[in-house]
Amino acid sequence: MPKNKTEIMDRGGVVILGFLVLSVILLLLDSIKNFNGVRNGISFIFEPVSYAASNLGTNLKSGVSSFSNFSKLQKDYNQLKIESYEKDINNAYFLVLQEENNSLKTQINLGNKEKKYVLAKVVGSSLNHNFLNLNVGTKDGVKLNDTVSIGNMYVGQISSVDLNGSVVRLMTSKNSTLEVIITRKGVENAAIADPIEALSRAVVTGSPDGIKIENISTTADIKDGDIVVINDSRIGEYLVLGYIVGLTNNPADTSRSGYVSAIIDYDNLMTVFVKTE
Amino acid sequence: MIIILYAVLLIISIFATVFLDSFFCALIGCTTTFLILALVYREENKYVTLPLFTMIFIILDVVYHYATGTNMLIALVCLLLLELIKKIFSLYSGLVLYIVQGVIFYLYYTLIRVIPQLFTIGSVGYVTKDVLLPSIWKTIFSLIIVIIVNILTAKVRNRGNNSKFQLK
Structure with missing residues (x-):
């Protein structure tokens, strides 16, 4: 012890x-x-x-x-949100520029170099998407019934114009009627050769279902996928409209009809050209 | 039966100590085994505490990839120093004891950062402000735990004494 x-x-x-x-x-x-x-x-x-x-x-x-850095995290988060918005804005602006660039290239490559065109931006459309609003008007030389196109692809005609803006009537609109020719050859990637080989004449009109093509000759060898080219005196030049789809084949009919699938996506148009001369 | 119970308690306490040490090491960068040893060690229980903590220190050496005996060496040096100071200056309670304990904890937390690599790669680690400054708040944390435990144990002891008849 x-x-x-x-x-x-x-x-x-x-x-x-x-x-x-x-x-x-x-x-x-x-x-x-x-x-x-x-x-x-x-x-x-x-x-x-x-x-x-x-x-x-x-x-x-x-x-x-x-948790302890919560306020700093919140600040960082807000800052990142702002930067993200700025990047979205820059990106959207870049996309607009890119689209304009592509349209210009198309116009230069495929457009009628002898005519005068005004570059216009699509600023809106009607509720039924049959009309487009443009940011050019009489101050830019735009007049009623001027043709609107991209390269040699048809968009529509000016249906209303004022000083700073105008409205384009698309082919899908009820009031649109044009004479066309149907061809298979002579149009490569929407570039039109001269002379163009017409398989048949026809008429296109706007309808709620789309662009209807009628009065196609029953004797002509027309198939789905053939190219529809506008050949109307009001337009004054060949412009590609689209491709034939849904062609009827009833031997009892005196003429054939169908629909035209537009070559341009009207919903995503941002830049177009208005022919002023 | 009691032996089995003690054996089970022993195993559980070993696992719990290793778990707590790793947990607090990851959470606040502070090992807790020496702190537990300092709280638990008494003259009366040294023959139980020291072998138990020897095992725990060896396990921690393996888990932290130190040379076997490193943790034990540093902890026992610090514990020996503490016991010597307590003996020489007869310190058993009070502010001075806490100050001395604080110094010993600081010494331990500094040594545990620099000594282990002496036995693994043959050179002592750098003693810089990155080692010295964190040891201060680890010491403060340990002292707070020691004070809280002492207060709680004193209260428990006093509650037990309330029922006793005291002559004044």
Whole structure:
């Protein structure tokens, strides 16, 4: 039995010293790689425990730091939102420029170089998508019934014009009627060769179902996919309208009819050209 | 039966200590095993505490990829220093004891950052402000835990004494 407090303390110190010496022995043994087997066993049991605990601690730490940095995160979020909007705006502007560039290229490659054109932007359309609003008017030289096209692809005719704006009547509009010719050859990628080989004449009109083509000769060898080219004195030049689809084949009919699938997507038009001369 | 119970408690306490150490290491970068040792170690229970913590330190050496005996060496050096100071200056409670404990904790947290690589790659780690400054708040954290535990244990002891008849 220990007799006094000093003796207890001394014993305590000796025990700690003893374990200290043990730790030095362990370090020496470890340095000569004698512990690999024991370490592998301990690692097998306890590393998963340590890993799970570390994961939990890390997740909690990131959660707490997010909470404590909340105001900074909010500021960063708002800043990123603004940058994202700016990029969207720049992107939209770039897309507009790209579309204009493509339209100009098409116009230069396929358009009638002898005529004068005014570049116009589509600023809106009617609810039934039969009319387009343009940002050019009489101050730009636009007049009533001027032809609107992209390259040699027909868009419509000016149906209403004022100083700063005008309205284009598309082929799908009820009041649109034009004379056309149907061809198979002579138009490569909407480029029209001269002279053009006409298989038949016909008339196109706008309807709620689309662009209707009628009065096609029953004797002509017309098929779906043949190209419809506008050949009307009011237009004054050959302009590609689209392709024939849904051609009727009733032998009892005196003429054939069908529909025209427009070559231009009117819904996505942004840049068009108005022929002023 | 009691032996089995003690064995189960021992195993659970080992797993719990390893878990807590890894958890707090990841959460706040502070190992807690030495803190637990400092709280638990008493003269009366040294023959239980020291072997138990020896096992735990060896396990932690393996888990943290230190040389076997590193954690034990650093912890026991600090514990020995603490016990010597307590003995020399007869410190058993009070502010001075907390200051001394704070110094020992600071020493431990600094040594545990620089000593392990001495036994793995043969050179001591850099002692820079990135090591010294975090050790300060780890020491503060440890002291707060020690003070809270001491207050709670004192309250529990005093509650037990309330039912005793005391002569004044």
